[in-house]
Amino acid sequence: MTGLTGGDSSLLRRINSAATLRALRGGAHLTVTELMDATGLSRPTVEGVVEGLLHERLVVEAEPDGPDARRRGRPARRFRFHAEAGHLLGVDIGSREVRCVLADLTGRVVARHSRPVDYVGAEERLDRTRTAIAELLRRAHIPRDRLWAAGVGTPGIVDRDGVVTFSAALPGWTGTDLGGRLARSLRCPVLVENDANLAAIGERWQGVAAGSDDVVYILAGLSPGAGSLIGGRVHRGFGGAAGEIGALHLLGRQAPPESLLSTTGTPLVPLDEEAVAEVFRLARTGDPVAKEAVDRFVQRLVHDITAMVLTLDPEIVVVGGWAAGIDDVVEPLRTELGRFCLRLPRVELSALGADGIALGALRIALDRAEQRLFPIDHEGAAYS
Amino acid sequence: MTGLTGGDSSLLRRINSAATLRALRGGAHLTVTELMDATGLSRPTVEGVVEGLLHERLVVEAEPDGPDARRRGRPARRFRFHAEAGHLLGVDIGSREVRCVLADLTGRVVARHSRPVDYVGAEERLDRTRTAIAELLRRAHIPRDRLWAAGVGTPGIVDRDGVVTFSAALPGWTGTDLGGRLARSLRCPVLVENDANLAAIGERWQGVAAGSDDVVYILAGLSPGAGSLIGGRVHRGFGGAAGEIGALHLLGRQAPPESLLSTTGTPLVPLDEEAVAEVFRLARTGDPVAKEAVDRFVQRLVHDITAMVLTLDPEIVVVGGWAAGIDDVVEPLRTELGRFCLRLPRVELSALGADGIALGALRIALDRAEQRLFPIDHEGAAYS
Incomplete structure (x- = not known):
């Protein structure tokens, strides 16, 4: 009953504008008459709204196409959503590389790029x-001021302001004001989120978790992380540390992953993902020592995941992270979960692979863009 | 913008009625003039609303009291909330006893009762x-038809209809249509919920978790359970199995609690809480074998809790369950969590003890009663 502030005419205009944009956003090229059908609005209202949207460059006149268009003298004007009116960025700052995706206002990826970054300090990484x-941006010929929003993923704990309050995985990264510093160079809203949380969002958007609201995503690695969606929303926990399960393996006073995966008796270098990939590769060729190491490691990972599943009871568990070797985890995981869980979730390998975090980051940037495109839906929340 | 169905006059009447009830529900005895001040409504409106509430028996005329009342001829009528217009039941069906609390419509407990039930089958337990x-009800002189709602707690997984779909802790309990069968005898809405979830609700309502929205409650026992609140709401999981961490100890292929707590080499009888209490008692007297057994057990419980904390990152962890011995868990738990968690939650012993589950059950019954007392707030949710 509260929240109905502002003039009604302005409110109505925003409602009508959002309805019109929504009708066009699927990609259809519609005439005013078709827009009247799609929105239930009168001709003068649709014409007024379209005028406003043309002015904002959110709608453009579609080129007439097809033989019909030419034959019949002057066809009715058709309008389409101007998906290129703005662009969105999804960035994954990982331990080994930075991956970026660029998309238009429908979320369609128009360009990708990545750069190696391993073992560099915070300033160099930034x-x-x-x-x-x-x-x-240069390669895609998109000027910086065309960016509406950027989503950024990082390992570790991120606070509401986009500051990395803790990260064990990246050297010197704790304390970095990632949101503030990138916003200064990008000059658009920058939304920073934990990498595993973004991977979960990405899989729900375009991957194996589509349609699921209760998702656990395991970002497998030497220091595994996890992200979870509960009721379709990221669960960050009271202090943003939810899913930081990297310490679980220490609880049993057992060996860390670096030792578990060692084939020589000497632990691997922490965070040395190349060495890890090599162990997995050897195991697949049948090397018995490597196979035993991988078995030990998988057993541990499965244990950690089971603890999360018993706690959260998700609909689906998505395993991602390492490009190599990770598919060896899925079957043992299904078996173990079947032994210990009262209700067995689906267990799937990530469908998005190495792009998952960047796509999740893109999705939260797209959410921000939609707040701008359809402000009325977000004001609506004030009624509850 | 949707949901404004029904005549506006009826909607307004419900809004006004709720505002008036709310003003009286704290216990004040108010005159019509005071109710006008408290609600901002006009005299005729307040008079009309009070008339309706008197008719529904939700409000009664307060006895005039104090010397003033007698001195000045005919004082203004005062009204009070009729807390006894209905009653609410909170029931905890445990492995050893059934505990019940009865409260008035303000949630004030007016009577308690319990009965032993150990080792009986499902029918006998019902x-x-x-x-x-x-x-x-008989002792409290409350007729059954005065019950507005009952909340019921049980170990295990409960579905939306109040059926216990799985319970390892109570013999033959799996499959019991607890909600349906109790509703038939009580003839009021019966809300069934997992016991640990209710204990979490109870502690947030009246215990150590007051004011916290992100709570993990550990119901310690031979088969520990856990309940969690996320953003102030129970987290049940996709299939209602969230927090069923009883299987965690099996993951490490280590001994079950019955063996951990054994002082003779022979495991304790599963679910034999008396024997457990005895081991804890012996440990406190300094018995070295019992002390070692308790240490092993506490270590395991701490491990399970830490897995939950890393997954959820709650604001507070409440430990309850066993009346005896459970305080030995809090200090080691704080120490261990300090070692493994990136952010340390508060760790507290349950303040409600053995009544916690029944009080949580009462709270959900009270929630249901409030939907009836203040329907307008709940309709309000339709606006979002």
């Missing part, structure tokens, strides 16, 4: 991130 | 539950 973004 | 409730 620099390379900025460079990767600049290169991507 | 019978004793009905008997316990009947005895409680």
